[in-house]
Amino acid sequence: xxxxxxxxxxxxxxxxxxxxxxxxxxxxxxxxxxxxxxxxxxxxxxxxxxxxxxxxxxxxxxxxxxxxxxxxxxxxxxxxxxxxxxxxxxxxxxxxxxxxxxxxxxxxxxxxxxxxxxxxxxxxxxxxxxxxxxxxxxxxxxxxxxxxxxxxxxxxxxxxxxxxxxxxxxxxxxxxxxxxxxxxxxxxxxxxxxxxxxxxxxxxxxxxxxxxxxxxxxxxxxxxxxxxxxxxxxxxxxxxxxxxxxxxxxxxxxxxxxxxxxxxxxxxxxxxxxxxxxxxxxxxxxxxxxxxxxxxxxxxxxxxxxxxxxxxxxxxxxxxxxxxxxxxxxxxxxxxxxxxxxxxx
Amino acid sequence: xxxxxxxxxxxxxxxxxxxxxxxxxxxxxxxxxxxxxxxxxxxxxxxxxxxxxxxxxxxxxxxxxxxxxxxxxxxxxxxxxxxxxxxxxxxxxxxxxxxxxxxxxxxxx
Numbered sequence: 001x002x003x004x005x006x007x008x009x010x011x012x013x014x015x016x017x018x019x020x021x022x023x024x025x026x027x028x029x030x031x032x033x034x035x036x037x038x039x040x041x042x043x044x045x046x047x048x049x050x051x052x053x054x055x056x057x058x059x060x061x062x063x064x065x066x067x068x069x070x071x072x073x074x075x076x077x078x079x080x081x082x083x084x085x086x087x088x089x090x091x092x093x094x095x096x097x098x099x100x101x102x103x104x105x106x107x108x109x110x111x112x113x114x115x116x117x118x119x120x121x122x123x124x125x126x127x128x129x130x131x132x133x134x135x136x137x138x139x140x141x142x143x144x145x146x147x148x149x150x151x152x153x154x155x156x157x158x159x160x161x162x163x164x165x166x167x168x169x170x171x172x173x174x175x176x177x178x179x180x181x182x183x184x185x186x187x188x189x190x191x192x193x194x195x196x197x198x199x200x201x202x203x204x205x206x207x208x209x210x211x212x213x214x215x216x217x218x219x220x221x222x223x224x225x226x227x228x229x230x231x232x233x234x235x236x237x238x239x240x241x242x243x244x245x246x247x248x249x250x251x252x253x254x255x256x257x258x259x260x261x262x263x264x265x266x267x268x269x270x271x272x273x274x275x276x277x278x279x280x281x282x283x284x285x286x287x288x289x290x291x292x293x294x295x296x297x298x299x300x301x302x303x304x305x306x307x308x309x310x311x312x313x314x315x316x317x318x319x320x321x322x323x324x325x326x327x328x329x330x331x332x333x334x335x336x337x338x339x340x341x342x343x344x345x
Numbered sequence: 346x347x348x349x350x351x352x353x354x355x356x357x358x359x360x361x362x363x364x365x366x367x368x369x370x371x372x373x374x375x376x377x378x379x380x381x382x383x384x385x386x387x388x389x390x391x392x393x394x395x396x397x398x399x400x401x402x403x404x405x406x407x408x409x410x411x412x413x414x415x416x417x418x419x420x421x422x423x424x425x426x427x428x429x430x431x432x433x434x435x436x437x438x439x440x441x442x443x444x445x446x447x448x449x450x451x452x453x454x
Contacts, residue, residue: 132355132357132359133355133356133357133400133401133402134356134400135355135356135398135399135400135401136398136399136400137398137401138398150359151357154356160356163356164399164400167399167400177397178397178398178399179397186399187399190399214356214357217357227356227357242359246358259351259353259354259358259360259403260353260354260358260360260403261354261403264354264358265354265355265356265357265358266358
């Protein structure tokens with residue numbers, strides 16, 4: 001790989017100097033930036049490859065259990081890794097969804113399962129009776145069947161499955177306290193990677209993707225597209241019974257509440273929108289550059305457990321700088337995005 | 346006496362409320378409600394926050410105008426009893442109480 005001596009951030013700074021004595025330096029620096037753009041692009045795509053493909057290539061170790069409608073974990077094992085599909089769609093959706101989640105983290109980031117050490121992926125389906133929820137209990141993903149009136153079964157949505165496993169990634173890489181702003185960041189990170197799992201599985205670009213979380217969950221009786229929209233927080237549903245999607249898209253609309261652990265699923269709209277804006281600005285496949293910046297932020301020990309939105313914004317800026325350089329379009333996209341949602345890094 | 350169960354959080358973060366108004370209940374039905382309410386550990390649940398488990402529910406249980414005997418158990422002078430109970434702590438009498446309120450009031454959202 002060829003390397004340039006003068007780092008891109010320095011060239012960028014030189015190219016903006018307006019002192020007339022330094023005009024030639026500025027012009028030269030600008031020219032060099034232009035000339036080395038293909039080089040830098042090649043290098044960036046090089047670092048996007050898995051860090052250790054052999055480790056990640058071992059593949060997932062999935063075990064799906066059935067709680068049989070009771071609220072007791074783990075339930076009875078019904079499908080193991082490599083086992084044939086069952087006649088139960090919830091079991092097979094969970095199995096496939098765990099595989100798709102493993103694939104994103106392995107292929108895009110070289111991560112071997114949620115702990116990066118090949119941890120087995122466990123899930124339980126048919127939890128509880130008419131249970132309207134899915135959750136990560138610290139060890140496994142758990143899915144309810146829904147009540148059939150508002151919610152269908154939670155395994156129907158790949159973004160939901162990716163969301164739950166991403167809670168595991170957060171837990172193993174950079175725990176974030178599950179209340180207030182750090183809790184909303186914990187939620188947002190799960191929405192980001194949940195959405196990316198779906199986009200990667202479908203090979204969708206930023207423009208093709210729905211950016212919806214839980215698109216398949218509502219029954220036909222609900223007036224709504226999904227549970228959340230990362231592209232346009234606050235617009236996912238507007239229903240007579242459920243009310244209006246309460247997510248803010250900007251800091252000025254931050255919701256102070258004691259509900260929902262201090263609004264962790266509500267204020268996550270703000271960092272969700274910031275991620276979408278970074279992805280939109282950079283274009284292409286969102287799991288590549290935007291996703292890489294968020295992944296680096298989560299996995300390089302940059303965040304305190306009680307991190308605020310501003311802390312997270314600063315950390316994503318640092319991640320963009322570390323990987324793509326000062327003056328890079330990636331860093332610029334990150335800074336613009338946080339500014340657009342009213343978060344001062 | 347009114348018993349209100351508010352459930353927040355969960356993956357969808359939809360706020361749902363179930364409410365039971367106890368007035369014209371039969372004596373035996375009222376006694377059953379009081380037996381369950383009395384068994385709930387109100388004192389230890391008054392300041393409980395979420396349990397830190399991602400995407401799980403949090404319940405806020407309120408008893409308006411509780412009978413004096415019940416208020417005395419909790420040692421409160423307030424006109425209502427209130428407890429915040431994260432889903433992982435919903436066991437025993439809390440589970441009985443929440444199930445009973447939900448099944449008594451199935452229609453309200």
